[in-house]
Amino acid sequence: MTAAAQLKTPAEAQDRARRVLVAEDNTVTNDLLRLLLSERGHQVDIVEDGEEALAALKKHHYDVVLMDFHLPKMDGAEVANLYRSRQGNEPSPRIIAITSDMKGLLNNARDCETFDELLPKPLNLDSICKVIEGEATEISVSPSAPVANGLRTPANAPATTPSTSIISSLGYNFLHWPDDFDGTRLSARGLQASLGDDHFDAVLVCEPPAEGDLVAIWRSKSLHVLPVIDLTGTLGERADLDASQPGNATAQTVEQLITGYQGRRARLHPDLLFSDDIEDKLLARMFASGRDLEPRHDAGQLSLFAYNTVIGNNEVREAAERLEQRGLLAGKFFDRAHVCDRCSSSRFNVRETCAHCRSADLGEEAYLHHFKCAHQGPESDYRQGDDLVCPKCRLELSHFSVDYDKPGSILKCNGCGKAEFDAVVGFRCLDCEAEFTGDTVRTIDIESYHLTDAGEAYATAGRAGLGTARQVLRFAEMPIGLVVALNTELKRFNENAKPFTLVEISYRNENQICQEAGARQFDEARKLFLENLRNGLRDKDQVFQGRAFDFAFLPGVESTEAYSALESVQAEASELLTHDLGIETRVYRAEEFK
Numbered sequence: 001m002t003a004a005a006q007l008k009t010p011a012e013a014q015d016r017a018r019r020v021l022v023a024e025d026n027t028v029t030n031d032l033l034r035l036l037l038s039e040r041g042h043q044v045d046i047v048e049d050g051e052e053a054l055a056a057l058k059k060h061h062y063d064v065v066l067m068d069f070h071l072p073k074m075d076g077a078e079v080a081n082l083y084r085s086r087q088g089n090e091p092s093p094r095i096i097a098i099t100s101d102m103k104g105l106l107n108n109a110r111d112c113e114t115f116d117e118l119l120p121k122p123l124n125l126d127s128i129c130k131v132i133e134g135e136a137t138e139i140s141v142s143p144s145a146p147v148a149n150g151l152r153t154p155a156n157a158p159a160t161t162p163s164t165s166i167i168s169s170l171g172y173n174f175l176h177w178p179d180d181f182d183g184t185r186l187s188a189r190g191l192q193a194s195l196g197d198d199h200f201d202a203v204l205v206c207e208p209p210a211e212g213d214l215v216a217i218w219r220s221k222s223l224h225v226l227p228v229i230d231l232t233g234t235l236g237e238r239a240d241l242d243a244s245q246p247g248n249a250t251a252q253t254v255e256q257l258i259t260g261y262q263g264r265r266a267r268l269h270p271d272l273l274f275s276d277d278i279e280d281k282l283l284a285r286m287f288a289s290g291r292d293l294e295p296r297h298d299a300g301q302l303s304l305f306a307y308n309t310v311i312g313n314n315e316v317r318e319a320a321e322r323l324e325q326r327g328l329l330a331g332k333f334f335d336r337a338h339v340c341d342r343c344s345s346s347r348f349n350v351r352e353t354c355a356h357c358r359s360a361d362l363g364e365e366a367y368l369h370h371f372k373c374a375h376q377g378p379e380s381d382y383r384q385g386d387d388l389v390c391p392k393c394r395l396e397l398s399h400f401s402v403d404y405d406k407p408g409s410i411l412k413c414n415g416c417g418k419a420e421f422d423a424v425v426g427f428r429c430l431d432c433e434a435e436f437t438g439d440t441v442r443t444i445d446i447e448s449y450h451l452t453d454a455g456e457a458y459a460t461a462g463r464a465g466l467g468t469a470r471q472v473l474r475f476a477e478m479p480i481g482l483v484v485a486l487n488t489e490l491k492r493f494n495e496n497a498k499p500f501t502l503v504e505i506s507y508r509n510e511n512q513i514c515q516e517a518g519a520r521q522f523d524e525a526r527k528l529f530l531e532n533l534r535n536g537l538r539d540k541d542q543v544f545q546g547r548a549f550d551f552a553f554l555p556g557v558e559s560t561e562a563y564s565a566l567e568s569v570q571a572e573a574s575e576l577l578t579h580d581l582g583i584e585t586r587v588y589r590a591e592e593f594k
């Protein structure tokens with residue numbers, strides 16, 4: 001069952017709605033929890049340190065508190081203890097500890113008892129929902145590997161087929177189709193995976209999808225780089241693996257598939273992992289799969305061919321063509337196909353038709369050549385009872401090879417009655433009935449594609465790897481404050497691998513805004529955006545205005561986290577601007593400065 005399904009009726013939704021306090025200093029986690037919980041109808045307040053948490057608890061009545069164990073100013077256990085002691089016998093909310101230091105917490109029995117439940121980080125959103133909505137009956141205490149299915153109740157476990165259970169027993173973390181995909185909405189687990197959570201290993205297709213259904217996988221962020229395992233036997237080459245008939249080797253094949261993807265996915269630059277652009281997605285998919293993009297004839301498709309991926313064929317083909325133009329893919333001819341301009345179908349009835357009326361009702365008959373007047377026409381035009389009379393000169397034709405001969409046959413249209421020597425090839429679209437001739441029907445070349453060296457460079461180094469003029473950041477172009485901050489963090493990174501992320505911000509619409517509204521308008525919008533951005537980020541993050549580019553510097557943050565954090569902050573920061581700046585970001589990881 002998905003989040004959407006669980007909130008089917010207003011009454012049910014109200015039943016489940018909780019007032020939740022989140023006390024957590026990690027803004028990424030906060031954004032994620034706010035998104036997830038409000039999506040499910042809960043009211044969410046967020047505080048970022050222990051003192052604020054205590055103040056909020058005094059002020060409002062909460063049903064549930066999600067408390068980070070390590071909070072600034074006052075730690076989570078301290079807050080909970082203080083609050084509980086003041087509360088006495090008054091009703092108190094359930095207080096749930098969230099921590100990445102589960103061992104540390106478990107070692108301290110007193111702290112443990114303070115909390116009603118313990119949840120490990122990284123957070124398993126499915127468990128969070130169940131705990132908050134009061135469904136959980138057990139406490140998950142495994143710090144490194146949250147058990148995704150551990151808290152599933154039998155009622156909403158995915159339908160189990162023999163192959164599901166064999167594959168599921170391999171210990172990987174699967175997203176199930178359609179359970180975790182419900183039209184445009186993702187389940188909590190799907191949402192978590194789409195934020196780049198690398199605990200998910202593959203998508204299991206458990207029911208035969210209708211045409212185009214699996215596009216949902218591509219519409220969501222970062223799910224397109226997961227392998228697709230088909231348990232239904234209906235996807236053919238479009239899935240990475242057909243596991244509908246599991247055998248002795250299945251476990252090993254699944255393992256190879258998943259570890260292969262994991263290794264390549266880890267090398268994929270976040271620029272591509274989190275991109276919404278179809279070209280980026282296709283390139284990332286090809287890189288992660290380690291396979292070329294291969295077309296095959298497939299009579300079941302409107303396009304009569306299918307690529308080895310679950311997204312729509314024409315969409316893939318067009319994106320691949322553009323990537324080829326950019327030099328990131330190289331194509332090799334596979335076949336040529338006719339395409340209906342009206343509905344994109346390639347399914348045609350192809351036959352000879354009358355050049356005058358397009359009827360396919362053509363008959364063939366001998367034509368006669370009358371020597372005397374040189375008239376040529378179908379035999380039926382001469383026929384008058386048993387006699388043959390020339391329709392032009394009215395003379396009777398008596399002797400074959402003396403008066404006339406039969407040099408060949410001619411087409412006679414039963415639709416318009418006209419006789420003609422040449423018919424026209426007619427294409428009738430089977431899906432929308434549009435008519436084309438050989439001259440007017442569109443053809444496309446279908447190609448197979450592989451990544452070029454430039455494509456590989458783009459996949460692993462992101463936009464910086466595109467080999468454009470500004471391939472490397474120039475320190476000389478950076479604001480001096482940023483150079484200082486970079487040096488400090490770079491030192492920490494080299495000493496104890498403490499990560500950081502530098503985001504370069506550029507404005508695609510700069511020229512357009514300057515031309516239409518003036519440079520001052522642009523400058524004001526840019527300043528306002530940077531100010532909003534600064535307010536949306538954590539205190540220790542820094543925002544710098546440069547000359548051509550601006551920068552956000554996020555110490556202690558991995559680039560994948562930075563992506564999800566920036567996304568929401570950036571959207572909020574540009575919401576109130578009068579101009580669409582066309583903001584583009586390029587993310588640099590600490591590793592790239594080595």
Ligand SMILES: [Zn+2]
Binds near residue numbers: 370374390391392393
């Ligand atoms: Zn004649």
Ligand SMILES: [Zn+2]
Binds near residue numbers: 354358414
């Ligand atoms: Zn005709």
Ligand SMILES: [Zn+2]
Binds near residue numbers: 341342344345430431
């Ligand atoms: Zn058509």
